[in-house]
Amino acid sequence: MLEIWGRTNSINVQKVMWTVGEIGLAHVRHDAGGAYGVVDTEDYAALNPNRLVPTIRDGDVVLWESHVIVRYLAAKYDDGGLWPTDPAVRANADRWMDWTASTLNAPMRTVFWGLIRTPVEQRDDAAIKAGVIALGRAFILLDAALEGRDHVAGERLTMGDIPVGCATYRYFGLDIKRPDLPNVETWYAGLAERPAFREHVMLPLT
Incomplete structure (x- = not known):
């Protein structure tokens, strides 16, 4: 299942969550960043060396940078929708x-x-x-x-x-x-x- 790390009040996390919501993707979100910490751990740094949010893991694919994540999710899961074919x-x-x-x-x-x-x-x-x-x-x-x-x-x-x-x-x-x-x-x-x-x-x- 798609995993997302990030806190809900982060605008960059909101971009990813809105995308997921529009597509209707099953997912689990882990609170991270800000008061939640997590980003300072070595486990998180192994996923995202910038120690920022959001980060996603989709099977073997791990991505950070919100616009990259939006593009990836749109291309993989909503070709012809959020991802225009033209x-x-x-x-x-x-x-x-x-x-x-x-x-x-x-x-x-x-x-x-x-x-x-x-x-x-x-x-x-x-x-x-x-x-x-x-x-x-x-x-x-x-x-x-x-x-x-x-x-x-x-x-x-x-x-x-x-x-x-x-x-x-x-x-x-x-x-x-x-x-x-x-x-x-x-x-x-x-x-x-x-x-x-x-x-x-x-x-x-x-």
Whole structure:
């Protein structure tokens, strides 16, 4: 059976769990990281030398890095679904996964950690303000790309929606000023109706 290591409030673990939920894969998840520890053990380091979450074991296959795991699960278990068969559509989904990593993650980490996981007296307000501006610019770009589309890679949900969707949940949950994003809001409303998204992503921000 598929094994997953990671805590539920980790955005990277949420990507994997949402994927598993969409596909309907039987699995067992082990709490790891943060207050749960585990990642500091030698047994865990043998699976993931980075000592981070998530990590999966699927038979003889052990993988870490959340986007790699999402791609693997989609390709193996949902070919034609989350894993598009059309190379052009698949490349578009890949592009948005990579865009999340290259463009969205850094300012999201700054703002999320600054507002949610840092005491008020220790916050770097200038860095948070700059992060909010960078996030606004990124989401304006996403909004334009979603014009006339139901999902980031076209008509249906693909692996490309997974990382962006997880980040968008956090973005809309933060007490910050956001630009007008009608297309993102429509797309996000559709995600929020999906049972797997509600179960694995729409959790309290901690």
